[in-house]
Amino acid sequence: MAGVRFGALLEPAADRPQDVVGWAELMDQLGYDVVTLSDHPYWPERLDTVALLSAMVARTQRITVMPNLFNLPLRPPAMIARTAATLDILSGGRFELGLGTGAQQMWESIVAEGGPQRTAGQSIEALEEATHIIRALWTSKEDVQFQGTHYRLGGARPGPVPVHPIGIWFGAYQPRLLRLVGAIGDGWIPSSPFLPPEALPGANKIIDDAAEAAGQSPQSIRRGYNIEGEFGTGPGFLQGAPAVWAQQLAELVLAGQIDTFFLYRVQSPDFLRRFAAEVAPAVRELVSTG
Incomplete structure (x- = not known):
């Protein structure tokens, strides 16, 4: 699988308002491919994701x-479509859209913020409907x-209208949602603490078959x-x-399981620097010679 990419999933803590924007600038300078933000609008200890994405777009050049x-239950799809298109225009085509159904363990918080109460099945239905709406608002005449x-x-x-065809990525673990990734998605993002490497082949097969x-x-x-x-x-x-990290990540790429890695729960900019210097180049070298 060609085109391995590296990025990070940053957490927008309200008590460190400049961290994620500064770290995004650092990642841009270090040669990372993508910077992402989690979205938990019901947690007051987190800053707003949309506002921070705007700041990150303004202060980066190429990433x-x-x-x-994005937490779909608390963000109407028409507004998501217009927000995404705006960020894509402002960035010159550097925006991708990740959509989540809303974690089941968070529904009490979602409802407390005025969001709907949905079952797991209803959440998947809503995600499919929202995806069709968003794409229609980008492309319809x-x-x-x-x-x-x-x-x-x-x-x-x-x-x-976005500057480039924005990809829509889903977070998915269960078979029904994995099938939706294959049927209408442009990308898939699970997390290693919840889906270990040994579970990737089975999940990817469900996506492939559905596609x-x-x-x-x-x-x-x-x-x-x-x-x-x-x-x-x-x-x-x-x-x-770092050499062990590089070997383990390259194996996932060469096996056709993963092509984009996001560092999760990053604790310091030094970690970003070390990964960029010692892991990412080694992974690319192993993939190119593998």
């Missing part, structure tokens, strides 16, 4: 910026009509991975020295 992942179970549009005017059934090329779907680890001497996934 792709994206949410990892006519006013958008949509009558779904969870969302309705009664002739919404399309636009603005083929929908007439979509499995190779067109990007495969991301939020990865958590530390540099050390321990056994296990991402617990060793």
